[in-house]
Amino acid sequence: GDGYLAWQQYRRNTAGVNVDQYAVYKHIVVDAQEGAVIRSAVDELAQGMEGITGTKVSISGDNESAPGIIIGIFGTGTGIDELFSAGVSSAVKAEGYAIQTDSLTGNIAIGAVTSAGILYGVFHLLRIMGTGGSVRQLSIVENPVNQLRMINQWDNMDGSVERGYAGKSIFYEDNRITGNLQRIQDYARLLASSGINAIAINNVNVHRVESRLLTEFLPDVAKLAAIFRAYAIKLFLSVNYASTMEIGGLPSADPLDSDVREWWRAAASEIYAAIPDFGGFLVKADSENRPGPFTYGRDHADGANMLAEALKPHGGIVIWRCFVYNCKQDWRDRTTDRARAAYDHFQPLDGRFMDNVILQVKNGPIDFQVREPVSPLLGAMPQTNQVIEFQIAQEYTGQQRHVCYLVPQWKEILNFDTHLQGEGTSVKRIVDGSVHGNAYSGFAAVSNIGNDTNWTGHLLAQANLFGYGRLAWNPQMSAEKIALEWIMLTFGTNELLVQTILDILMNSWEIYESYTAPLGVGFMVNPDHHYGPNVDGYEYSMWGTYHFADCYGIGVDRTTATGTGYTSQYARTNMERYESLESCPDELLLFFHHVPYTHVLHSGKTVIQHIYDTHFAGAERASQLAAAWELVKDQVGEQAYRQVADRLAEQAEHAKEWRDRINTYFLRKSGIADQWGRTIY
Numbered sequence: 001g002d003g004y005l006a007w008q009q010y011r012r013n014t015a016g017v018n019v020d021q022y023a024v025y026k027h028i029v030v031d032a033q034e035g036a037v038i039r040s041a042v043d044e045l046a047q048g049m050e051g052i053t054g055t056k057v058s059i060s061g062d063n064e065s066a067p068g069i070i071i072g073i074f075g076t077g078t079g080i081d082e083l084f085s086a087g088v089s090s091a092v093k094a095e096g097y098a099i100q101t102d103s104l105t106g107n108i109a110i111g112a113v114t115s116a117g118i119l120y121g122v123f124h125l126l127r128i129m130g131t132g133g134s135v136r137q138l139s140i141v142e143n144p145v146n147q148l149r150m151i152n153q154w155d156n157m158d159g160s161v162e163r164g165y166a167g168k169s170i171f172y173e174d175n176r177i178t179g180n181l182q183r184i185q186d187y188a189r190l191l192a193s194s195g196i197n198a199i200a201i202n203n204v205n206v207h208r209v210e211s212r213l214l215t216e217f218l219p220d221v222a223k224l225a226a227i228f229r230a231y232a233i234k235l236f237l238s239v240n241y242a243s244t245m246e247i248g249g250l251p252s253a254d255p256l257d258s259d260v261r262e263w264w265r266a267a268a269s270e271i272y273a274a275i276p277d278f279g280g281f282l283v284k285a286d287s288e289n290r291p292g293p294f295t296y297g298r299d300h301a302d303g304a305n306m307l308a309e310a311l312k313p314h315g316g317i318v319i320w321r322c323f324v325y326n327c328k329q330d331w332r333d334r335t336t337d338r339a340r341a342a343y344d345h346f347q348p349l350d351g352r353f354m355d356n357v358i359l360q361v362k363n364g365p366i367d368f369q370v371r372e373p374v375s376p377l378l379g380a381m382p383q384t385n386q387v388i389e390f391q392i393a394q395e396y397t398g399q400q401r402h403v404c405y406l407v408p409q410w411k412e413i414l415n416f417d418t419h420l421q422g423e424g425t426s427v428k429r430i431v432d433g434s435v436h437g438n439a440y441s442g443f444a445a446v447s448n449i450g451n452d453t454n455w456t457g458h459l460l461a462q463a464n465l466f467g468y469g470r471l472a473w474n475p476q477m478s479a480e481k482i483a484l485e486w487i488m489l490t491f492g493t494n495e496l497l498v499q500t501i502l503d504i505l506m507n508s509w510e511i512y513e514s515y516t517a518p519l520g521v522g523f524m525v526n527p528d529h530h531y532g533p534n535v536d537g538y539e540y541s542m543w544g545t546y547h548f549a550d551c552y553g554i555g556v557d558r559t560t561a562t563g564t565g566y567t568s569q570y571a572r573t574n575m576e577r578y579e580s581l582e583s584c585p586d587e588l589l590l591f592f593h594h595v596p597y598t599h600v601l602h603s604g605k606t607v608i609q610h611i612y613d614t615h616f617a618g619a620e621r622a623s624q625l626a627a628a629w630e631l632v633k634d635q636v637g638e639q640a641y642r643q644v645a646d647r648l649a650e651q652a653e654h655a656k657e658w659r660d661r662i663n664t665y666f667l668r669k670s671g672i673a674d675q676w677g678r679t680i681y
């Protein structure tokens with residue numbers, strides 16, 4: 001098809017060897033009270049079963065001739081409790097579920113303690129059938145590892161999407177909320193099926209018109225909230241910190257000013273009157289020209305707490321972003337290293353935030369580069385709730401014109417050992433809240449969808465949206481397992497096809513990295529739109545993203561001994577590893593050290609030869625991706641084949657441009673020839 005159904009194809013022929021197992025299930029028994037989420041779950045199950053088995057299923061309140069699929073909520077006096085042992089039902093937590101096949105009757109039961117759990121259980125069962133798994137002996141208990149599994153839309157009300165690479169907004173057009181609510185419901189379904197439970201529906205850069213989502217557009221926001229509610233997804237709004245001035249008619253946004261505080265309290269009350277289960281606010285303040293508490297000599301705790309106080313009586317939360325740095329200062333001295341900024345601003349505030357504030361920390365210290373170290377702020381504030389922020393949108397990883405499956409990158413970040421509470425203090429344990437026992441914790445990520453028919457522009461970029469949700473649900477899942485699920489649900493189970501797409505996805509991050517900025521140095525992209533090579537694009541600007549290449553060497557000295565001191569933001573073990581040239585990993589070398597081109601890496605190559613080799617190899621491997629796709633032409637539908645073939649062709653060409661621009665630059669700077677005598681343009 002055209003990609004619109006994404007991983008919700010529910011096609012008959014995908015199920016492979018176990019397909020006849022599914023066909024016996026012809027009715028669904030609902031052992032739960034009516035409600036929007038239950039209705040979504042039942043609809044989904046019916047639709048899915050009909051697609052997969054090719055026959056209509058009936059829905060009833062009591063059991064007919066076995067076998068059927070029985071769904072129900074534990075402890076509500078229905079029959080569901082009898083179908084599970086007490087041990088199993090008590091292991092199911094808030095959003096979790098149990099799925100079990102009765103060996104005698106063949107009935108499949110899905111039990112949960114909330115309707116959200118039922119919905120997730122239904123999606124799980126459909127995933128099994130969609131990937132051809134056996135349903136004969138199911139015995140599953142699942143609970144999400146992360147409590148908050150959030151998506152951030154960077155959509156503007158004029159219909160554009162900041163860093164959007166898949167068309168226009170599905171939420172807004174002409175400065176109002178769209179009338180096409182069906183597409184939004186389809187998006188809610190997609191999100192819920194991968195495990196997402198929260199969404200902020202507007203860009204973190206809030207313009208005047210979006211501020212009015214809080215006021216005059218509130219009835220429309222409430223409609224959107226109802227759509228998401230039916231899929232167990234909570235709705236949040238990004239707010240302008242200075243809304244009191246922007247739309248409130250007040251002269252100030254000082255967080256300690258009582259009029260300002262009162263304005264926010266009243267605004268919150270109105271929102272909750274319209275949307276009783278409203279999630280809360282997402283805030284980008286004092287960053288990249290956004291207003292914030294600094295204007296009034298206050299700090300981020302003052303700002304966040306003002307909003308938290310307004311939301312608290314209603315059970316709402318403030319998600320305050322830590323992407324805060326001075327974008328107008330260039331490089332003055334070691335303390336102005338942009339990589340230091342989030343930690344320098346926030347770490348000293350630990351303990352000052354109200355308990356309904358969550359800090360949202362980007363995965364790396366700079367900005368979603370293809371390779372960065374893990375942000376040292378993650379886990380460094382034991383008394384503060386934190387969520388990690390990823391970018392599903394491929395702003396710096398090929399903008400959904402290149403394929404770049406990001407789950408392997410996210411896995412590496414989540415598995416990183418911060419050593420903050422001794423060995424084994426991994427990022428995933430920090431963000432799931434278990435290390436510090438946080439009230440709130442989890443994942444947030446910038447969405448990669450727009451109104452392109454296939455949602456993500458590049459069809460293969462759908463794997464990142466799906467993968468993000470799956471990983472937020474369970475960070476233990478392997479990148480490969482997630483990819484396999486996505487491939488089979490989307491394209492079916494043909495072996496050659498599955499293996500080909502799996503190889504493309506699993507190699508794509510490494511390939512992209514190899515022909516772009518080397519060894520963790522970052523950027524080297526065109527300013528503003530950030531697409532394509534421009535080695536010095538940001539080198540002499542104010543944005544704080546530099547590589548410091550000259551005729552002798554390259555890289556940023558972020559050591560504590562001689563550099564910016566950034567390394568000292570890490571726990572000792574990591575600090576020492578990064579500080580020393582001997583132990584710093586190759587892939588991050590230029591992030592932490594300024595070295596001569598002749599510096600020898602652990603790989604045995606010099607830095608300059610590494611640059612040449614990776615760029616030649618990367619461009620070559622990019623063109624092989626296109627060749628691999630050609631071989632499965634007959635296994636995919638015409639439209640899907642075309643969509644991907646076109647992008648892979650563009651990537652192959654663009655990778656050569658990257659290769660040539662980077663290699664030429666460094667040949668000229670260093671004057672050192674390629675050891676293998678290849679032509680460098």
Ligand code: BDP
Nearest residue numbers: 162163204205284323367368
């Ligand atoms: C950068 C984007 C910019 C965003 C900013 C942010 O280039 O468009 O507004 O991050 O996260 O990556 O606030």
